[in-house]
Amino acid sequence: MVKTVIFDMDGVIVDTEPVHRYAYHRHFDELGIEVSEHVYNSFTGHSTKNTYERIKELYGVQGEVKDLVLRKRNLFNDSFDTKADLDLIAGVRPLIEGLYQAGVELIVGSSASKSTIDRVFTRFGLYPFFTHIVSGEDFPKSKPDPTIFLTAASLAKNSDKQDCLIIEDSTNGIKAANAAGIRVIGYKSENSKQQDYTGADYIVRDFREIDAQYIIGLK
Structure with missing residues (x-):
């Protein structure tokens, strides 16, 4: 039972995937990296922290993970609060x-x-x-x-x-x-x-x- x-x-x-997708890909654009659909889908189920640890490994992105996470989170929050549907x-x-x-x-x-x-x-x-x-x-x-x-x-x-x-x-x-x-x-x-x-x-x-x-x- x-x-x-x-x-x-x-x-x-x-x-919330469409909101996450928007936030991640807008941030990827800011970072100047192109993340394929295959790689992006492999992050499903990962925390944002672990995702950015992997992003740094794959693309050599500079900056602290905590700062990358914060930027993505801010992009997510702004979109979340305005997404009426x-x-x-x-x-x-x-x-x-x-x-x-x-x-x-x-x-x-x-x-x-x-x-x-x-x-x-x-x-x-x-x-x-x-x-x-x-x-x-x-x-x-x-x-x-x-x-x-x-x-x-x-x-x-x-x-x-x-x-x-x-x-x-x-x-x-x-x-x-x-x-x-x-x-x-x-x-x-x-x-x-x-x-x-x-x-x-x-x-x-x-x-x-x-x-x-x-x-x-x-x-």
């Missing part, structure tokens, strides 16, 4: 509310920064449903390193790993769940690009096709 669900955020709760993933709010009402503990385990998570959760009123927020910025390594999910699972009130379930949309996130030894739903949306879901225990293509009872009853 599933007692705790650990949600990734970007691509699972809200699709940003919304939650279809079907995810009823799923979150249903799980909460059924007594399932909800935790976020996201590679996003705390400030980005706060912006999303404040804008869409999600804080009341979640007991803990675990951000990738608190760890030296991003997914597929399992630390973020192991930490999230350790915070659960009444369950151990076998009673936890992760919902992820990226290859790196699914690999992190596998490495943590926690079951994972791969959310394979129409926006999923260059992601491998073979490591997922279950695959869901539309949250509107499942509900809390479906998740609680997963074996």
Whole structure:
């Protein structure tokens, strides 16, 4: 029986990818580098810090990682605050509310920064449903390193790993769940690009096709 669900955020709760893409590529232009679609997609599931560490390795970009991260974050925040059509993933709010009402503990385990998570959760009123927020910025390594999910699972009130379930949309996130030894739903949306879901225990293509009872009853 599933007692705790650990949600990734970007691509699972809200699709902030277009905003991230805009911020990253505008910053890449400022830095004078051209990042291919293949390389950009390989960063999916990574924290911003780890992404820029990789950018420095690949392109010889100068400057401190913390300063690069700050510039990208400012570009993201400016765009986020003015993007009127940003919304939650279809079907995810009823799923979150249903799980909460059924007594399932909800935790976020996201590679996003705390400030980005706060912006999303404040804008869409999600804080009341979640007991803990675990951000990738608190760890030296991003997914597929399992630390973020192991930490999230350790915070659960009444369950151990076998009673936890992760919902992820990226290859790196699914690999992190596998490495943590926690079951994972791969959310394979129409926006999923260059992601491998073979490591997922279950695959869901539309949250509107499942509900809390479906998740609680997963074996």
